[in-house]
Amino acid sequence: xxTAQPVLKLGEFKLHKKSGKARRATFMTAHGxxxxxxxxxxxxxxxxxxxxxEELKDCGTQVVLGNTYHLHLRxxxxxxKKMGGLHKFMNWNGPILTDSGGFQVFSLSGLRKMSEEGVxxxxxxxxxxxxxxxxxxxxxxxxxxxxxxxxxxECLQYPATNDEIKRSMDLTHRWLLRSHKAMTRDQSLxxxxxxxxxxxEHRKYSLQQVTSVDLxxxxxxxxxxGEPIHLxxxxxxxxxxxxxxxxxxxxxxxGTPLDLIISIDAGVDMFDCVxxxxxxxxxxxxxxxxxxxxxxQEYKEDAGPLDPECDCYTCKNYSRAYLRHLFLSGEILxxxxxxxxxxxxxxxxxxxxxxxxxxxRWESFRDDCLTRFVRSDK
Ligand code: PRF
Ligand code: ZN
Numbered sequence: 001x002x003t004a005q006p007v008l009k010l011g012e013f014k015l016h017k018k019s020g021k022a023r024r025a026t027f028m029t030a031h032g033x034x035x036x037x038x039x040x041x042x043x044x045x046x047x048x049x050x051x052x053x054e055e056l057k058d059c060g061t062q063v064v065l066g067n068t069y070h071l072h073l074r075x076x077x078x079x080x081k082k083m084g085g086l087h088k089f090m091n092w093n094g095p096i097l098t099d100s101g102g103f104q105v106f107s108l109s110g111l112r113k114m115s116e117e118g119v120x121x122x123x124x125x126x127x128x129x130x131x132x133x134x135x136x137x138x139x140x141x142x143x144x145x146x147x148x149x150x151x152x153x154e155c156l157q158y159p160a161t162n163d164e165i166k167r168s169m170d171l172t173h174r175w176l177l178r179s180h181k182a183m184t185r186d187q188s189l190x191x192x193x194x195x196x197x198x199x200x201e202h203r204k205y206s207l208q209q210v211t212s213v214d215l216x217x218x219x220x221x222x223x224x225x226g227e228p229i230h231l232x233x234x235x236x237x238x239x240x241x242x243x244x245x246x247x248x249x250x251x252x253x254x255g256t257p258l259d260l261i262i263s264i265d266a267g268v269d270m271f272d273c274v275x276x277x278x279x280x281x282x283x284x285x286x287x288x289x290x291x292x293x294x295x296x297q298e299y300k301e302d303a304g305p306l307d308p309e310c311d312c313y314t315c316k317n318y319s320r321a322y323l324r325h326l327f328l329s330g331e332i333l334x335x336x337x338x339x340x341x342x343x344x345x346x347x348x349x350x351x352x353x354x355x356x357x358x359x360x361r362w363e364s365f366r367d368d369c370l371t372r373f374v375r376s377d378k
Contacts, residue, residue, distance in 0.1 A: 008033060011189050011216035013248050019362035021241050021267035024354055027217075027248050029095040029147035030187040031087060034062040036248060036269040037357075039260065039350045040097060041343060042277060045070050046080070046090040049277055050332075050339045053092045059312065059340060060347030063095045065272045068140050069104035073123050073130070077143035085145030097148035097272070100137045100179075100193075103155040103221065103253070114154075116171070134178035142185040150219065151179040153193040158227040165197045173209040180213050191217040191250060194243070198231050203239045211244060218243050219250040220268070229259065236266035243267075257286055257349055258373040264353055265366055276346045280338035283327040286345050290375050294338070299324045312344035313337075 008014055008028035017024040025036045040063040041048045041056055048056055048064060056064065066086055071077060083089045086096055102119075105112065109121035109130075118133030132140075134152040141149040153172045156164060172195050183190045192210040196202035210218060220239065223232045236251075240263075243249045250270035251263050260271055276286060283294045287307035294306070302320035314323070314337040326334030349369070356365035 010187070013217070013246055015246065017357050017360075019357055019360065020265065021237060022264050022353075022357060022362050022366075023267060023269060024357035025248070025269060027269075029189060031093060031095045031147050034095055035354055037260075037264045037350055037353050038062055038270055039346050040065045040270065040272040042272055042274045043090065043092070044274075045074070046086060048339075048343075049281070050336045051277075051343070053090070055313075055340060056092070056343070057094075059344040060351055061094075061343065063097055063270075064090075064092050066096055066098045066144065066146065067104055068098055068101035068137055068144075069108065069132075071098075071144060072101065072132070072140050073125055077140045081143040081145070087145060095147045096144075097191075098141045098144055098146035098150065099252070100141065100150040100152040101132050102137070102153045102175075102193075105132060106155055106157070116174070118152075134175045135182040138179055138182040138184075142183070142188060146188055148217065149183055149185075149188045149190050151176045151190060151192050153195060153221055155222050155225065156195065156197060158197070158225045160197055162202075165195075165199075165202050169195050169202065169206045169209065172206070176210060176213060180215070189216040191215060191219050191248075193219045193221040193252070194239075195222045197222060198227055198235060200235060200238050203235065204242065207239065207242055215247070217248040217250060217270075219252050219270075221252045223251065224254045224259075229255075232259075233262050236263055236268065240267035256373070257346070257369070260346075260349060261353070261366055261369045261373065265362075276342035277339050280342040281335045283334075283338065285338060286342055288345075288372060290372065294320065294324050294327050296324075306341055307345070310341065310345060310348070312341050314341040314344075 012028045015025045026033050041061045043064045044067045080086055080089050105119050105121050108124045111122050113120040120131045122129055137152040152175050154168050156168045176192050192215045194206045194210050196206035240249055248269045251268045254271055255273055285292050288309040299320040305315040307315050356362045
């Protein structure tokens, strides 16, 4: 907001505006506040790939996400703690949210053995055996010095049976109670994770369980795990508004620019996704004219900018022809310039969404984005 804001208390979520289900707010962490709706840059291994913290700030990044699973395997949270914590280690002094490892254990590791106690798995790096429990996940995230710590959950694959979903939600709930008990660091904020697959009844059941613990924020997990995405789009407007009004709502691992607009409209405040950074390195760029692939022949002699409507460093200084050349040559600068553009684009979508909400023109902004993004979205 342009006007001066009163200083918020740690964990405070101040709602400024609503338009239908969409919200504009500020959330306070131990490393300062951030404005919502927000998109968090994914910095899995204590780096947002190809980007310095100064470049992240220039792109409009407010929050960086780190991963318990990866940092535990390498370099280890004890080393990071010795080096002064994750903020100092990676030279990012803004808010950091860490994911709990539950989801990554299921999607990345080798052999897994689930039990009530936790998950035994073998590292995707060297096959070595590890064990993560709710208590262990909290210990790791506290050692990292994370501002927002995610509860340890189970993220089911799609599709799953009713019995599997029920068993999994109950386990995730017991793990939440243990996460809550084990998270003892004053400066960190614990978020609970709602699971429950793709049925509203299951989601309501999980939401009831998760919100029975009073926490500074709540997340929706278990979406974007291979289901047809329209199922998520249809379910979100029914479930997000049932989450506590005065707490941030975080949709984990989502999504495309289209997903973001649809989810903000459903009442979601926070997002993260590897998509903008990952596809940038493969030469896929998100623009106000839709998604494009820089390797295409049609850009060979194109002297224009990537996106004429973008004012990022890449678009202000380089041509499509040059970016295509860098990509085809496998040059590292190509990855860097593409990542700068994609992150700047995502952050600009969010900044424009916040401004539209402030200025009571969310619906027209939303509809403009929907027509622009729908053409090229998956
Ligand atoms: N749980 C956790 N992290 C996640 C997810 C989840 O369900 C997802 C699902 N899209 C992404 N990241 N802990
Ligand atoms: Zn740009």
